[in-house]
Amino acid sequence: MGEKLAKIYKIVEDQGGNSARIKLATATGLPKKDAEEMKDKPEIIEKFKAIANDILGINIDEYLQ
Numbered sequence: 001m002g003e004k005l006a007k008i009y010k011i012v013e014d015q016g017g018n019s020a021r022i023k024l025a026t027a028t029g030l031p032k033k034d035a036e037e038m039k040d041k042p043e044i045i046e047k048f049k050a051i052a053n054d055i056l057g058i059n060i061d062e063y064l065q
Contacts, residue, residue, distance in 0.1 A: 004064070005035040008048045011063045015056050027051045 009032045013021040
């Protein structure tokens with residue numbers, strides 16, 4: 001469960017550090033632990049990707065392959 005959301009969290013943390021991860025949690029309202037436990041839904045994945053792109057200033061799609 002939450003494999004893609006967990007991967008997005010990992011990408012954000014790897015690329016932007018702990019502060020970027022905290023920004024993602026704050027912006028989405030979903031802490032990393034909760035994201036890992038919930039079901040990956042396309043609309044939530046897209047929301048997370050858009051927020052991650054804004055936080056990092058890059059398109060994370062290439063990292064999600």
